[in-house]
Amino acid sequence: MSMTVEDSAPGREGFPRPFPNTPTNVLEQFRLDGKVVVVNGAADGIGLAVAQAMAEAGANVALWYNSNDAAIEKSQELASLHNVKSAAYKVDVSESTQVSSTMERVVEDFGKIDVFVANAGMAISKPILEQTLDEYQKQMSVNVDGIVYCAKYAGHVFQRQGFGNLIVTSSMSAHIVNVPVDQPVYNATKAFVTHFGKSLAREWRDFARVNIVSPGFFDTKMGAGPDCLNEAYRMSSLGRQGHVKEIKGLYLYLASDASSYMTGSDVLIDGGYVLP
Numbered sequence: 001m002s003m004t005v006e007d008s009a010p011g012r013e014g015f016p017r018p019f020p021n022t023p024t025n026v027l028e029q030f031r032l033d034g035k036v037v038v039v040n041g042a043a044d045g046i047g048l049a050v051a052q053a054m055a056e057a058g059a060n061v062a063l064w065y066n067s068n069d070a071a072i073e074k075s076q077e078l079a080s081l082h083n084v085k086s087a088a089y090k091v092d093v094s095e096s097t098q099v100s101s102t103m104e105r106v107v108e109d110f111g112k113i114d115v116f117v118a119n120a121g122m123a124i125s126k127p128i129l130e131q132t133l134d135e136y137q138k139q140m141s142v143n144v145d146g147i148v149y150c151a152k153y154a155g156h157v158f159q160r161q162g163f164g165n166l167i168v169t170s171s172m173s174a175h176i177v178n179v180p181v182d183q184p185v186y187n188a189t190k191a192f193v194t195h196f197g198k199s200l201a202r203e204w205r206d207f208a209r210v211n212i213v214s215p216g217f218f219d220t221k222m223g224a225g226p227d228c229l230n231e232a233y234r235m236s237s238l239g240r241q242g243h244v245k246e247i248k249g250l251y252l253y254l255a256s257d258a259s260s261y262m263t264g265s266d267v268l269i270d271g272g273y274v275l276p
C-alpha cells in the first residue's frame with residue numbers, strides 16, 4: 001500500500017495484468033466442462049446441492065463425506081445422470097493426515113483440482129457457561145482445524161498447478177450474534193472461517209481465488225432447530241428458511257468463470273435475516 005500519491009506513481013512490472021481468456025457469453029461462463037471440483041460435507045444438505053450444481057454444469061466431482069456413506073450412491077447417481085466422472089471419499093476433516101492423503105488421492109484419480117468447496121461443519125449450540133470443553137474442542141476441530149487443513153492441502157495443489165479456486169462455507173453467524181439460542185463458540189468458529197478465507201485470497205493472489213459463502217438458515221440438518229424455528233421465520237424478511245436449491249447457483253457462480261474478477265468476497269445469502 002502506498003502512503004502518498006508520489007509513492008504510488010511508479011508502475012509495477014507486469015501490471016496491469018491481462019483480462020482472462022474466458023467466454024463473453026454468460027451462460028458459457030457458467031459451464032464447468034472438464035473441471036474437477038471437490039466438495040466436502042457432500043452427502044446431504046448444502047454440500048450435496050453444491051455437488052449436484054457442479055455436475056449439472058459439467059464438472060467431474062469428488063464427494064467427501066464423514067459418516068454418511070449415502071455419498072457413495074449420490075456420486076454414482078451424478079456420474080450416470082450427467083455423464084461426468086464422480087467418486088466418493090471418506091475423510092474426517094479434523095484429521096490432518098486424512099485430509100492431506102485424500103487430497104493427493106483425488107489428484108491421482110482426477111488429474112487436478114480446479115475448485116475445492118470447504119463446506120463441512122458442525123454445531124453444538126449452547127451458551128459457553130453450559131458447554132463442556134470437549135464440546136468446544138469438537139467444534140473447533142471441525143470448523144476451524146478442518147477448514148485450515150482442507151485449505152492448506154488444497155492450496156499446495158493449487159500452487160503446484162498454478163491455478164485453483166477455494167470456496168468456504170461460513171455462516172451469517174459470522175456476521176451477527178444469532179438469536180435466540182446462545183452459541184458463542186459456533187459463531188466464533190465461523191468468524192474465523194470468514195476472515196481466514198479473506199486472508200487466503202490475498203496470500204494466494206498469484207494462483208487462486210478464494211471466496212466465502214455465508215448462509216442464513218437453510219432447511220437442512222443444520223438448519224433452524226425447534227428452539228429457533230419460529231424466530232428464524234420472524235427474522236427472515238422472506239419469512240422462511242432457504243431451500244438448498246436456492247444456494248447452489250451461488251456456489252456455481254463462484255466456481256465458474258462468471259466470477260473471474262471476484263476474490264476475497266463474503267456473500268451473505270439469508271433471506272434478509274441480518275437486515276434488522
Ligand SMILES: NC(=O)c1ccc[n+]([C@@H]2O[C@H](COP(=O)([O-])OP(=O)(O)OC[C@H]3O[C@@H](n4cnc5c(N)ncnc54)[C@H](OP(=O)(O)O)[C@@H]3O)[C@@H](O)[C@H]2O)c1
Nearest residue numbers: 041045046066067068092093120121171217218220222223
Ligand atoms: N443449514 C443452515 O442453516 C446453515 C446456516 C449457516 C451455515 N451453514 C453451514 O453449512 C455447512 C453445511 O451444513 P448443512 O446445513 O448442509 O448441514 P449438514 O447436511 O448437516 O452438513 C454438514 C456436513 O458436515 C459434515 N461433517 C461434519 N463433521 C465432519 C467431519 N469431522 N469431517 C468431515 N465432514 C464433517 C457432515 O458429514 P457427514 O454427514 O458425512 O458426517 C455433513 O455432511 C456447514 O458448514 C454449516 O455450518 C448451514
